[in-house]
Amino acid sequence: MKHLLNRLLDRRTALAAALVVGFAGGLAQAQDTRQAVAGDSVIEQIKQRGSLIVGLSTFVPWAMLDKNGELIGYEIDVATKLAEDMGVEVEFVPTAWDGIIPALISGTFDVIISGMSVTPQRNLTVNFSEPYSFSGLRVVVSREHEGAISGLEDMNRADFTIAVRRGATPVTFAQQALPNARLLQFDEDGAAIQEVLNGNADAVIASEPSPSAYAAEYPDKVFIPFDDLFSVTAEAMALRKGDPDALNFFNNWIAVNWRNGFLEERHDYWFRTQGWADQLPQ
């Protein structure tokens, strides 16, 4: 009887011991995972490499080539200050817009800072930081329609052709707000506005400030029929999924730079003034 009790006790101790060991092991594993997650964060990679690699696509005035082949623009200022605050160098990788998200996912760069507006569809593939910029779409219309256009509803006709940049927010907007109009898609805004100038399309929908710039360059060909800004979008930095540390860092960097006024001041300089125009090739 006593023998049996002993054996039972033994078993219990063994079980308890096993539980303790198992629990400790579990704790150790949790700690390992935590360290692994922190160590794998793109933040650690950036610090180790000593440089922040930024993917972007050229777009006026976000990122442009100046006379000397250097990149300038709102985004360039943002990324440069970001790298400065991290204590690392900054490297820009200009990439075709169509390939920019696959390139981020495959690790060609650490972050996309390229005027990318936050959309649920994109968010399924990449993580977005808090927005560092807000912008809206404006409509610029051929002079042929002068006086006939007073609102979006005047453009929602099957014989009205709208030219937009492929894969960008204006496409979604046009499809929703102007389902009856014909949509032509181009690789870049320059080709879209050219289509209007040539008389093959009636209007361009694009992010400001491009529409205002077109209206200023070709005043006798196109005009801005109404002042409304449509589908105001938020632009954010895009990161690979599964990296909470990086997301936290970029979010807080953006929050700090909203509060100290840096983002607003730079945004005003690039979007509201033309002081930088003489730095471009001409």
Place this chain on the structure above:
Amino acid sequence: MWPGDERPLRFGLVDVVVLAVLAGLLGWIVWLANTTLVYNWNWGIVPSLFVRTDPETGGLAPNFLAEGLFTTLRLTFYAGIGAALIGLLIGLCRVANGLFFRLVGRGYVEVVRNVPPLIFIFIFYFFVSSQIMPMIGIGNYARNLPVDERWWFELLFGDRRRIDAFVAAVICLAMFEGAYVAEIIRSGIQSIPRGQWEAAASLGLSRFDRMRDVILPQAIRATAPPLANQFISLVKDSSIVSLIAVQELTFMASQTVVTTQRTFEIWLTIGALYFLICWPLSLLFARLEKKTGR
């Protein structure tokens, strides 16, 4: 000028008419462009896109379009060598005796040839090379290169920080063009009459020696025109790697177009540049052909 064309060139009435019609056509296009195309031309911008004044030294330095041109030339050069090697290897597999080699050759050619280049590049770059390149470690090597050794590296391969994408692009293009070169070489080898094989065999040469000393030299000569064609098309095809952030001529041009809005000046210039690269190549190959044809 071309082999077999020994008749003296004569300038007859037909030529005058043809030239006049061509000139008329050209004039009509220019007239159309001027009347229907609403566009503020500004050709003055173009030189500054190729040459800039270095703000530090005050001297002249290549600007972005020139850099793009150099990248295209480097890309084509390495990819051309790679394509020739892959093509020769796969071409020989296609005519090998062993079933295994024939299957490998056939499989490679059919897969690569029947997939659009754009999709091939996307798949290869984003799925394959992003796994392989870090393993090779060339990116790290280039990044940590000592300052005094950077110049030769950048002369040969361009921006050392973008070497991963560059190497991946070269491999992609070489693999892609290699499939076409392989088919050209295969057809060249198979065009050599059986008698040549038999004659070489009767000399007691091994299969390897027969291929190397008798068949291949003739096959290469027979395939010179299509090979030249393939190489020239490689120059132009190289522009598809702009999708994977390689800063070659077409990509730099599209960036410049976005920045400056000078769509037509820049694309016309770029078109002319590709022509200026490809045309001398055509002449060179025609010359080589004439030489080896004798």
